[in-house]
Every structure is written in structure tokens, then in C-alpha cells.
Amino acid sequence: MRMLVVCSDFPYPADHGGRVDTWGRIKVLAELGWKLHLLVCGKQQPSKEEMDAVYEYVEVITLCDRRSKLADLIHAAPMQVRSRSSLQNVELAGDYDYVLLEGDYVYPVLQNPKIKHDTVILRVHNDEAVYFKALARSTKNVAHKMYYHMESSKFAALQKKMLEKVDKYLFISSKEFETFRKQNPSAKSLFLPPPVTKGTFEASDFQSKHVVFIGSLFMPNNREAIQWYLAHIHPLMLKEPGYKFIVAGNSRKQSLSWMDAYDLTNVIVHDTPKTLDDIYKSGYLFVNPMQNGAGVKLKTIEAIQNGLPVISTSIGYEGTGLVDNQHIMVADRPEQFYGKIKQLFDNPQAARALLEASQNFLRTHYNHKEVLREYMQSLNASYPVKQVL
Incomplete structure (x- = not known):
């Protein structure tokens, strides 16, 4: 054939x-x-x-x-x-x-x-x-x-x-x-x-306080997601000891000056990294704060495979089949989104349980x-x- x-x-x-x-x-x-x-x-x-x-x-x-x-x-x-x-x-x-x-x-x-x-x-x-x-x-x-x-x-x-x-x-x-x-x-x-591209799924050790976002940095919907997080969530997170916001993706050599309007304290940007493995390993959780999009946001699936529980907007997980509060945490309002991150930061066992449930879902479905x-x-x-x- x-x-x-x-x-x-x-x-x-x-x-x-x-x-x-x-x-x-x-x-x-x-x-x-x-x-x-x-x-x-x-x-x-x-x-x-x-x-x-x-x-x-x-x-x-x-x-x-x-x-x-x-x-x-x-x-x-x-x-x-x-x-x-x-x-x-x-x-x-x-x-x-x-x-x-x-x-x-x-x-x-x-x-x-x-x-x-x-x-x-x-x-x-x-x-x-x-x-x-x-x-x-x-x-x-x-x-x-x-x-x-x-x-x-x-x-x-x-x-x-x-x-x-x-x-x-x-x-x-x-x-x-x-x-x-x-x-x-x-x-x-x-x-x-x-x-599912990994034969064996990874798992965070939940030791760091790093929040990770990985996506194409030249796409306007990903830029909008990062800007929303920097405007509404990042200032609140700066109160957390050890917190960092890790952003990674391919910029296609386009300027990243669209981030300059925000407080970039404790923000680390990896522009077009050769590998994402260490970035995933350094994380505590993954955020997908997308405001607009269609289809499946594969960044959500990839994060779960690579060992990070996910907090997302409704747009960021639609079409995946994942269930809110069972495999993933979903919030669309800034105060809710921040609250979900704080909840997992304060309870590593809950973060680990959420990750295990989401990985089991991928294995099955x-x-x-x-x-x-x-x-x-x-x-x-x-x-x-x-x-x-």
C-alpha cells in the first residue's frame, strides 16, 4: 500500500x-x-x-x-x-x-x-x-x-x-x-x-517555582496570551519566593519588543532554543493563557507529556477531551487563573495528582x-x- x-x-x-x-x-x-x-x-x-x-x-x-x-x-x-x-x-x-x-x-x-x-x-x-x-x-x-x-x-x-x-x-x-x-x-x-510522541512520560519534581509557557513567539495569538499573563498574573506571582516565568519559542528572528511594556522582573526568555527538554524539566507547571485560537493547542498536550500539570483558559484546552479539575485546571478570569497557580504551588501533591491524571488520560485516549x-x-x-x- x-x-x-x-x-x-x-x-x-x-x-x-x-x-x-x-x-x-x-x-x-x-x-x-x-x-x-x-x-x-x-x-x-x-x-x-x-x-x-x-x-x-x-x-x-x-x-x-x-x-x-x-x-x-x-x-x-x-x-x-x-x-x-x-x-x-x-x-x-x-x-x-x-x-x-x-x-x-x-x-x-x-x-x-x-x-x-x-x-x-x-x-x-x-x-x-x-x-x-x-x-x-x-x-x-x-x-x-x-x-x-x-x-x-x-x-x-x-x-x-x-x-x-x-x-x-x-x-x-x-x-x-x-x-x-x-x-x-x-x-x-x-x-x-x-x-503521543513520548514512549515514557516525564514528571516534574515540583521543586522549582517556575511557570512555563512554550509556543511560537511570532504568532499573534501566542503573543496575546503572553501579554495577558504578563499584565494580569505575573505582577501577583512576583510575591512568590523563587518564582520565575519561563517563556520559550521560535521568534523567526522577529523582534520581541512587544514584551517591553511589561514588568519583566523574573522573566526568562529562550528565543528559538535548540531543545526544550531542560526548559520543561525546570518547570513546576505550564500555563496556556490563550485568548483566541482554533483547533487543538498542542502546547497543552506536549506540556503534559513532558511532565508539567497545566493551567489553561477555556480556549487553551478546547478540543483536547481533557476535563477541568480532573486532568487540567481551567480559568478565564485573572483572579481565578492566579488562584489556580497558587493552589498548585501550595500543594505539590495536588499538582502531582493532576499531572498523573492527565497523563493517564493521554495513554488511554x-x-x-x-x-x-x-x-x-x-x-x-x-x-x-x-x-x-
């Missing part, structure tokens, strides 16, 4: 949420016995070392250029899609049993003559219309706000076109899956949780490999997928 995986970004290294999900799935599919071809249309050219790492799991890698121009802004297609138009002309081997689209951005590949629409499966990372509308709320830049609103409207139209060509959907968010299933009961849709295996078998029972243990 042969599958073409089409990505809008090179999946390795898995250094942000979308890559974590895609890279984990590529490894799972290879373990299940699929022969994989990878087609990528992204901005960055991968290094030889990155290509070699991916070749451990795929047979063929095809790269195509992503090109964008100002005129794309007035095109009916979203700019994120329009810039990947070259996908429709890429030379492909063809005769794929299935084609896995990693997100809406790679829609142009459906125009490629080697792609049969009845073989196509869409991995829904976000409801992009909702996601771009959320980005518009997060940014204060007027030009960016207008762009995000335009993209949101265009993605809403594109999703209707997608439904005419694709009837197989794998949702990363349980919430978005339930909404889609009610509206489109005939589609072959399923909630496929993000892959985030079996990406088994869910994906059963889904693929359900599509074509005459081609059982080999299970590799």
Missing part, C-alpha cells in the same frame, strides 16, 4: 504544533507498513540532515516552491493556498492508494492530474476560517487584522469547495469533529487525536496508531494494514 502525504511545511524537525502532529503521523504510518511519498510546498529549504532524518520513514521526497505575490491578495483563494499553486503541476508517480492532505493549505494539489479525489483524506489541523478570525482578534496591527479577516472569509468559501471533492476527514480537535459530523453526517469523518490503523482498514477492508509492534 502506497500513500502520498502532502504538507505545507517540511515536517522535521518537529519544533511546533503542526509539525509535531504531522511528523508523528508519518512515523506511525511507516510503522503500520505504508510506503510513503512526501510532497512539500513550503518556504524553508530543509537541510541535508533534515532530509536524511525524514528518509528514514519515507521512500520519496518531492519539494516544490511556494511563491506569493501582492496580486494574490485579491484572488478568490486564500493567500496561504494561492501561494502553493505549483502543487497542481508537480510531477508525481501516481497510483497512490491514498493521498493524505495535511491541512487546507495544500488544496491546489487536488488539481494535479495524478490525484484521484476518491483517494484523498484531509487532516484538519484547524477550522481555518475560525482560526484566521481568531488571529484577527489577537493582532493590534490594522493591516494584519484586515489580512486575517480576508483569509477567514476565503477559507470559509474554500471549505465548501473542499466538501465537493473530499469526503474523508481526520480531525485533530474533538470539538471541531463533533460540529462537522452533525453538519456532514455522510462524510467519513473521525476524531484522530494528535500522536490518545492512541493515534490504533485509531489511524482502524480508520484506514475501514476505508478498504480488502487491504488490511500491517500492524508493527
Whole structure:
């Protein structure tokens, strides 16, 4: 069985949420016995070392250029899609049993003559219309706000076109899956949780008083989350002996001056760190104070895998299936958010119990490999997928 995986970004290294999900799935599919071809249309050219790492799991890698121009802004297609138009002309081997689209951005590949629409499966990372509308709320830049609103409207139209060509959907968010299933009961849709990437989960020793946030520092919704925490929570936390706020993420070389308006006492920023392991290990708990977003916030899942209990806003944990006060603590008002942190700071046993409950939830409900295996078998029972243990 042969599958073409089409990505809008090179999946390795898995250094942000979308890559974590895609890279984990590529490894799972290879373990299940699929022969994989990878087609990528992204901005960055991968290094030889990155290509070699991916070749451990795929047979063929095809790269195509992503090109964008100002005129794309007035095109009916979203700019994120329009810039990947070259996908429709890429030379492909063809005769794929299935084609896995990693997100809406790679829609142009459906125009490629080697792609049969009845073989196509869409991995829904976000409801992009909702996601771009959320980005518009997060940014204060007027030009960016207008762009995000335009993209949101265009993605809403594109999703209707997608439904005419694709009837197989794998949702990363349980919430978005339930909404889609009610509206489109005939589609072959399923909630496929993000892959749990660690064989053995970590656990904090709950000795430090470090609060951790890890996320892409160039994204306006992550910036907004950090600013909310710095404005409302951080000043209260400075009364705690030994407290530090640890921020880490890829800035893509963009300025971090947007943090300068806040008191940065006891704030430590790791800009584009090579590894996150020591940052997780140094933490007591993880916060996800996002105010706007869509899909699943993989930073929440990653923090739990890496040994930190999570305190989040409602936006920061939606679609995960985690339960408030059982696997995670949820608060949307500043005084509540601070109170939850203080509660776990004052009771390490409660923090440890919350972490253990959330990790057990992931072990039980985030079996990406088994869910994906059963889904693929359900599509074509005459081609059982080999299970590799």
C-alpha cells in the first residue's frame, strides 16, 4: 500500500504544533507498513540532515516552491493556498492508494492530474476560517487584522469547495469533529487525536517555582496570551519566593519588543532554543493563557507529556477531551487563573495528582496508531494494514 502525504511545511524537525502532529503521523504510518511519498510546498529549504532524518520513514521526497505575490491578495483563494499553486503541476508517480492532505493549505494539489479525489483524506489541523478570525482578534496591527479577516472569509468559501471533492476527514480537535459530523453526517469523518510522541512520560519534581509557557513567539495569538499573563498574573506571582516565568519559542528572528511594556522582573526568555527538554524539566507547571485560537493547542498536550500539570483558559484546552479539575485546571478570569497557580504551588501533591491524571488520560485516549490503523482498514477492508509492534 502506497500513500502520498502532502504538507505545507517540511515536517522535521518537529519544533511546533503542526509539525509535531504531522511528523508523528508519518512515523506511525511507516510503522503500520505504508510506503510513503512526501510532497512539500513550503518556504524553508530543509537541510541535508533534515532530509536524511525524514528518509528514514519515507521512500520519496518531492519539494516544490511556494511563491506569493501582492496580486494574490485579491484572488478568490486564500493567500496561504494561492501561494502553493505549483502543487497542481508537480510531477508525481501516481497510483497512490491514498493521498493524505495535511491541512487546507495544500488544496491546489487536488488539481494535479495524478490525484484521484476518491483517494484523498484531509487532516484538519484547524477550522481555518475560525482560526484566521481568531488571529484577527489577537493582532493590534490594522493591516494584519484586515489580512486575517480576508483569509477567514476565503477559507470559509474554500471549505465548501473542499466538501465537493473530499469526503474523508481526520480531525485533530474533538470539538471541531463533533460540529462537522452533525453538519456532514455522510462524510467519513473521525476524531484522530494528535500522536503521543513520548514512549515514557516525564514528571516534574515540583521543586522549582517556575511557570512555563512554550509556543511560537511570532504568532499573534501566542503573543496575546503572553501579554495577558504578563499584565494580569505575573505582577501577583512576583510575591512568590523563587518564582520565575519561563517563556520559550521560535521568534523567526522577529523582534520581541512587544514584551517591553511589561514588568519583566523574573522573566526568562529562550528565543528559538535548540531543545526544550531542560526548559520543561525546570518547570513546576505550564500555563496556556490563550485568548483566541482554533483547533487543538498542542502546547497543552506536549506540556503534559513532558511532565508539567497545566493551567489553561477555556480556549487553551478546547478540543483536547481533557476535563477541568480532573486532568487540567481551567480559568478565564485573572483572579481565578492566579488562584489556580497558587493552589498548585501550595500543594505539590495536588499538582502531582493532576499531572498523573492527565497523563493517564493521554495513554488511554490518545492512541493515534490504533485509531489511524482502524480508520484506514475501514476505508478498504480488502487491504488490511500491517500492524508493527
